[in-house]
Amino acid sequence: MSTARLETFADGVFAIAAxxxxxxxxxxxxxxxxxxxxxxxxxxxxxxxxxxxxxTIGIMWVNHHTIMSQVERADRRFLVxxxxxxxxxxxFPFTTRLVAEHVRxxxxxxxxxxxxxxxxxxxxxxxxxxFYAAIAKRLLRPDADPAIVSGITxxxxxxxxxxxxxxxxxxxxxxxxxxxxxxxxxxxxVESSIFGGAAIEPA
Amino acid sequence: MSTARLETFADGVFAIAAxxxxxxxxxxxxxxxxxxxxxxxxxxxxxxxxxxxxxTIGIMWVNHHTIMSQVERADRRFLVxxxxxxxxxxxFPFTTRLVAEHVRxxxxxxxxxxxxxxxxxxxxxxxxxxFYAAIAKRLLRPDADPAIVSGITxxxxxxxxxxxxxxxxxxxxxxxxxxxxxxxxxxxxVESSIFGGAAIEPA
Amino acid sequence: MSTARLETFADGVFAIAAxxxxxxxxxxxxxxxxxxxxxxxxxxxxxxxxxxxxxTIGIMWVNHHTIMSQVERADRRFLVxxxxxxxxxxxFPFTTRLVAEHVRxxxxxxxxxxxxxxxxxxxxxxxxxxFYAAIAKRLLRPDADPAIVSGITxxxxxxxxxxxxxxxxxxxxxxxxxxxxxxxxxxxxVESSIFGGAAIEPA
Amino acid sequence: MSTARLETFADGVFAIAAxxxxxxxxxxxxxxxxxxxxxxxxxxxxxxxxxxxxxTIGIMWVNHHTIMSQVERADRRFLVxxxxxxxxxxxFPFTTRLVAEHVRxxxxxxxxxxxxxxxxxxxxxxxxxxFYAAIAKRLLRPDADPAIVSGITxxxxxxxxxxxxxxxxxxxxxxxxxxxxxxxxxxxxVESSIFGGAAIEPA
Numbered sequence: 001m002s003t004a005r006l007e008t009f010a011d012g013v014f015a016i017a018a019x020x021x022x023x024x025x026x027x028x029x030x031x032x033x034x035x036x037x038x039x040x041x042x043x044x045x046x047x048x049x050x051x052x053x054x055x056t057i058g059i060m061w062v063n064h065h066t067i068m069s070q071v072e073r074a075d076r077r078f079l080v081x082x083x084x085x086x087x088x089x090x091x092f093p094f095t096t097r098l099v100a101e102h103v104r105x106x107x108x109x110x111x112x113x114x115x116x117x118x119x120x121x122x123x124x125x126x127x128x129x130x131f132y133a134a135i136a137k138r139l140l141r142p143d144a145d146p147a148i149v150s151g152i153t154x155x156x157x158x159x160x161x162x163x164x165x166x167x168x169x170x171x172x173x174x175x176x177x178x179x180x181x182x183x184x185x186x187x188x189x190v191e192s193s194i195f196g197g198a199a200i201e202p203a
Numbered sequence: 204m205s206t207a208r209l210e211t212f213a214d215g216v217f218a219i220a221a222x223x224x225x226x227x228x229x230x231x232x233x234x235x236x237x238x239x240x241x242x243x244x245x246x247x248x249x250x251x252x253x254x255x256x257x258x259t260i261g262i263m264w265v266n267h268h269t270i271m272s273q274v275e276r277a278d279r280r281f282l283v284x285x286x287x288x289x290x291x292x293x294x295f296p297f298t299t300r301l302v303a304e305h306v307r308x309x310x311x312x313x314x315x316x317x318x319x320x321x322x323x324x325x326x327x328x329x330x331x332x333x334f335y336a337a338i339a340k341r342l343l344r345p346d347a348d349p350a351i352v353s354g355i356t357x358x359x360x361x362x363x364x365x366x367x368x369x370x371x372x373x374x375x376x377x378x379x380x381x382x383x384x385x386x387x388x389x390x391x392x393v394e395s396s397i398f399g400g401a402a403i404e405p406a
Numbered sequence: 407m408s409t410a411r412l413e414t415f416a417d418g419v420f421a422i423a424a425x426x427x428x429x430x431x432x433x434x435x436x437x438x439x440x441x442x443x444x445x446x447x448x449x450x451x452x453x454x455x456x457x458x459x460x461x462t463i464g465i466m467w468v469n470h471h472t473i474m475s476q477v478e479r480a481d482r483r484f485l486v487x488x489x490x491x492x493x494x495x496x497x498f499p500f501t502t503r504l505v506a507e508h509v510r511x512x513x514x515x516x517x518x519x520x521x522x523x524x525x526x527x528x529x530x531x532x533x534x535x536x537f538y539a540a541i542a543k544r545l546l547r548p549d550a551d552p553a554i555v556s557g558i559t560x561x562x563x564x565x566x567x568x569x570x571x572x573x574x575x576x577x578x579x580x581x582x583x584x585x586x587x588x589x590x591x592x593x594x595x596v597e598s599s600i601f602g603g604a605a606i607e608p609a
Numbered sequence: 610m611s612t613a614r615l616e617t618f619a620d621g622v623f624a625i626a627a628x629x630x631x632x633x634x635x636x637x638x639x640x641x642x643x644x645x646x647x648x649x650x651x652x653x654x655x656x657x658x659x660x661x662x663x664x665t666i667g668i669m670w671v672n673h674h675t676i677m678s679q680v681e682r683a684d685r686r687f688l689v690x691x692x693x694x695x696x697x698x699x700x701f702p703f704t705t706r707l708v709a710e711h712v713r714x715x716x717x718x719x720x721x722x723x724x725x726x727x728x729x730x731x732x733x734x735x736x737x738x739x740f741y742a743a744i745a746k747r748l749l750r751p752d753a754d755p756a757i758v759s760g761i762t763x764x765x766x767x768x769x770x771x772x773x774x775x776x777x778x779x780x781x782x783x784x785x786x787x788x789x790x791x792x793x794x795x796x797x798x799v800e801s802s803i804f805g806g807a808a809i810e811p812a
Contacts, residue, residue, distance in 0.1 A: 005210060005214065005268050007614060007617070008210070008211065008214045008617065009214050009217060009218050009264055011614065011617045011618045011621055012214055012215055012217075012218025012219065012222075012621055013218045013221065013222050014618060014621075015618050015621025015622045015625060016218060016219055016222040016223075016621065016625055017222055017225075018622060018695070018696075018699065019621075019622050019625040019626055019629065019699045020222065020225070020226075020625075021699070022626075022629070022699050022700060022702055022703050023226075023629075023632075025700075025703050026702070026703050026706060027234065029707070031636065031710060032710070032714075033716070034715075035715075035716075036707070036711055036715070036716030036719045036720060037716070037718070037719035040707075040719050040723060050696075050700075051696060054692070054695075054696045054699065055689075055692060055693070055696065058688075058689075058692030058695070058696075059692075061618055061692075062685070062688050062692075065614050076265070076395045077395055077396060079261075079265050079395075080258075080261075080391070080392055080395040080396070083257070083258060083261030083262075083264075083265075084258070084392070086221070086257075086261070087221075087253075087254060087257045087258065087261075090221065090222045090224070090225050090257065091225060091228075091253075093225055093229070094225050094228050094229050097229060098232070098239070098243075101234060101235070102239055105235075106237075106238075106239070107236070107238075107239030107240070109240065110239045110240035110243050111239060114243060188689070189689055189693070192685045192686055192688075192689040193686060193689070208413060208417065208471055211413070211414065211417045212417045212420060212421050212467055215417055215418055215420075215421025215422065215425075216421045216424060216425050219421060219422055219425040219426075220425055220428075223425065223428070223429075226429075230437065231437075279468070279598045280598055280599060282464075282468050282598075283461075283464075283594070283595055283598045283599070286460070286461060286464030286465075286467075286468075287461070287595070289424070289460075289464070290424075290456075290457060290460045290461065290464075293424065293425045293427070293428050293460065294428060294431075294456075296428055296432070297428050297431050297432050300432065301435070301442070301446075304437060304438070305442055308438075309440075309441075309442070310439070310441075310442030310443070312443065313442045313443035313446050314442060317446060411616060411620065411674050414616070414617065414620045415620050415623060415624050415670055418620060418621055418623075418624025418625065418628075419624045419627060419628050422624060422625055422628040422629075423628055423631075426628065426631070426632075429632075433640065482671070482801045483801055483802060485667075485671050485801075486664075486667075486797070486798055486801040486802070489663070489664060489667030489668075489670075489671075490664070490798070492627070492663075492667070493627075493659075493660060493663045493664065493667075496627065496628045496630070496631050496663065497631060497634075497659075499631050499635070500631050500634050500635050503635060504638070504645070504649075507640060507641070508645055511641075512643075512644075512645070513642070513644075513645030513646070515646065516645045516646035516649050517645060520649060
């Protein structure tokens with residue numbers, strides 16, 4: 001099986017998951033809200049959560065593309081791994097809403113944990129997808145670029161641990177944990193702005 | 204008519220139907236829910252239903268791809284059959300929500316029946332779509348692989364019966380019926396993990 | 407401008423509009439509905455409306471594809487015409503919900519009128535899009551098939567009038583009008599099943 | 610990185626953001642609304658806002674296509690700029706709903722400001738995306754058409770200022786500001802109808 005249709009399906013899920021995030025902002029403003037101006041200011045965490053998750057999903061889409069650029073063909077295991085990866089990514093709109101709604105209330109800890117566990121699961125599935133394709137060059141193109149291949153490998157291994165660390169912070173301070181997730185997204189944008197003029201590498 | 208644009212449209216419906224499933228999980232957590240942690244644990248059937256249906260739709264997407272890899276061209280009947288097939292697949296988010304919400308209540312039986320009937324209808328439409336294209340090689344590529352063609356045929360015929368069996372179990376025990384549908388999805392993942400390293404075959 | 411990216415965008419809108427239809431069925435079942443079985447039977451007009459609109463959007467997708475198969479290039483007018491056409495198609499989930507909810511109540515007449523006017527507008531935009539491209543072969547491929555071109559022209563001209571007729575019936579009997587729209591969708595499926603084995607023609 | 614997959618992802622976000630706009634109209638009609646006819650007439654600003662935003666997103670899709678037609682390759686900065694641009698575009702369904710719901714009430718000013726700021730941010734990101742690619746022809750195709758390149762540049766620079774002007778009008782009259790945004794969308798349609806028969810240029 002060529003990988004073209006897998007990319008179409010994956011691009012669809014990435015694009016829909018990112019675009020559905022706006023429904024979370026939407027849900028914060030009830031119909032006929034009195035004092036709309038105050039309400040729009042009050043829900044600023046929704047905007048921050050929207051931006052952080054949109055960028056996170058966008059980064060993951062770039063990462064997925066980087067993987068696929070080195071993969072030549074798909075077998076059934078690889079397809080199932082991709083489906084499970086997309087299952088995690090499509091979960092983000094839910095955990096994003098939890099964080100946006102509860103960051104200022106008593107539900108901040110479970111919300112941060114839910115967001116973090118979803119991120120950890122996504123990072124694990126990224127690793128599973130990549131290593132299944134890359135070990136012994138099982139599904140890679142014959143001309144796969146060794147520098148890119150080892151670059152992806154180096155970049156992916158710490159992923160789940162970084163997200164797990166940010167998640168565990170929630171037991172001490174949910175808000176700090178949530179801020180960390182925002183910082184990780186922001187870091188990518190800033191880092192890309194400074195160093196991103198070179199050839200594309202996974203991040 | 205070439206089949207490229209049919210695949211784009213179908214991929215879109217598969218991707219959207221799968222990604223919309225998260226709205227069902229979302230609907231289980233009302234805004235400003237008190238005791239968010241307990242609530243997030245309590246709604247675990249929503250997560251299971253989300254995962255099972257996401258994987259089921261993913262499998263169907265793989266199956267659809269397998270069909271299309273053997274089909275060369277589309278006539279109007281084939282397009283209408285595909286539209287009716289996609290109509291069934293886009294119905295899954297609704298029946299998934301019914302199951303997730305009602306598996307623990309008095310509505311478990313109608314929810315399981317609705318989910319099962321939708322699955323049966325989908326499997327029937329898969330058969331109709333495939334056999335219309337495959338009988339007398341009507342729409343198949345001249346170089347269609349006979350092994351894959353007979354493999355699809357063998358794999359599809361029992362589909363509606365398996366789903367019908369799991370559906371009828373709901374009259375005895377709705378929960379058993381729902382578990383069966385989860386097991387069918389899980390089975391595919393496990394089976395693919397063990398045997399899925401070979402060339403892709405329909406499942 | 408080549409037409410490839412226009413088709414991707416259009417396919418996306420068609421696929422999303424069709425898949426969003428399920429949210430209308432979803433909205434008919436409130437959370438924790440008592441007596442789910444009865445409710446699921448009671449809302450059968452939602453299923454019928456879902457199926458009729460899904461098939462209608464599917465037919466329009468086929469029609470759009472037929473147009474694009476004869477079009478070689480797009481200018482800005484043609485793009486704007488397409489955007490306005492897609493604007494009408496994306497309106498269907500709303501009017502479909504109106505019909506499904508109100509067919510049995512005092513709102514049947516406005517619901518049928520809204521559905522009908524949306525269908526008339528869509529048919530008019532289909533004509534505008536097609537004739538802008540086809541008159542004097544402005545945007546058509548040099549090798550456009552004259553039989554298909556005149557077939558599209560013949561098939562599109564009566565479209566707005568047929569839908570307008572079905573809409574006006576709503577003033578006498580909203581239910582009859584709604585049934586007519588369902589019959590038009592069903593007619594296409596039946597007609598395609600009987601005659602659709604030949605080369606694709608617009609319907 | 611080739612730009613093909615970026616276009617698929619972007620087309621997905623454009624198509625979904627445009628199609629989700631109908632949910633705003635939908636939310637204006639509560640279930641089992643009494644006197645549906647009156648209600649459907651009363652919510653006419655929803656239709657106008659739907660049409661204006663659908664066309665605005667459609668125009669932006671055309672503009673994005675025009676940019677990509679001149680771009681040969683993407684680096685990481687360009688991808689991040691595109692993700693941030695799409696982030697702004699996916700925000701439109703939210704601000705559109707605010708305007709549609711509040712144009713006749715005390716929330717008209719904050720609604721118009723929110724809509725306007727979203728439009729300004731989108732226009733700024735369009736400029737950032739374009740100038741990053743175009744300055745010193747960094748990412749442009751070697752054969753990029755100088756007339757189109759300078760046409761895009763000329764057309765994009767005033768964009769943020771025009772939208773900022775229309776936004777600031779909201780402090781004097783929110784309704785006038787909202788009408789201005791509608792006029793800008795309408796202007797494009799009319800202008801394209803009159804002059805759009807020539808080769809495609811950015812607008």
